[in-house]
Amino acid sequence: MIMITCSVEGCNLPxxxxxxxxxxxxxxxxxxxPTIVLRKISRKTEPVEDRFWNKIKKDGECxxxxxxxxxxxxxxxxxxxxxxxxxxxVGPLSQKEFLFHExxxxxxxNPQHLTANRxxxxxxxxxxxxxxxxxxxxxxxxxxxxxxxxxxRQLTDRKRRAKNKQEVMN
Numbered sequence: 001m002i003m004i005t006c007s008v009e010g011c012n013l014p015x016x017x018x019x020x021x022x023x024x025x026x027x028x029x030x031x032x033x034p035t036i037v038l039r040k041i042s043r044k045t046e047p048v049e050d051r052f053w054n055k056i057k058k059d060g061e062c063x064x065x066x067x068x069x070x071x072x073x074x075x076x077x078x079x080x081x082x083x084x085x086x087x088x089x090v091g092p093l094s095q096k097e098f099l100f101h102e103x104x105x106x107x108x109x110n111p112q113h114l115t116a117n118r119x120x121x122x123x124x125x126x127x128x129x130x131x132x133x134x135x136x137x138x139x140x141x142x143x144x145x146x147x148x149x150x151x152x153r154q155l156t157d158r159k160r161r162a163k164n165k166q167e168v169m170n
Contacts, residue, residue, distance in 0.1 A: 063110040085109035
């Protein structure tokens with residue numbers, strides 16, 4: 001019995017598309033050549049601290065992190081850039097410590113604007129919808145220590161119940 005293989009020389013995989021195996025077909029689709037092999041450029045050539053400082057723009061007193069998600073990768077971990085800056089310039093933080101931005105700019109990584117807060121997330125005075133987070137309207141999650149707005153939680157619950165009710169009727 002004759003075994004049909006990929007048309008690329010040296011590849012013994014069975015063809016799936018246009019006489020090419022899946023790997024070589026994808027290379028042909030992406031690059032126009034099934035034999036091309038692209039290597040990832042390793043970031044290991046640039047020291048971690050240099051990569052970190054290259055992504056900061058000093059804007060007045062705030063040091064603005066250039067990536068919108070506010071995260072930084074190193075040693076296979078992805079964490080908040082502000083936390084990395086704080087640990088680099090001030091000292092280590094425990095897993096139970098969170099950073100509060102005194103300047104209210106979440107992309108700021110200036111350690112002078114960061115305050116370590118133990119056990120709970122910092123409680124902001126208002127939620128994203130503008131409701132005041134205090135008194136009866138403040139809910140603190142007993143497991144995570146995060147603060148939530150009672151009015152926003154009620155709105156979310158009403159929408160969810162209405163949606164579930166509609167799905168049951170259909």
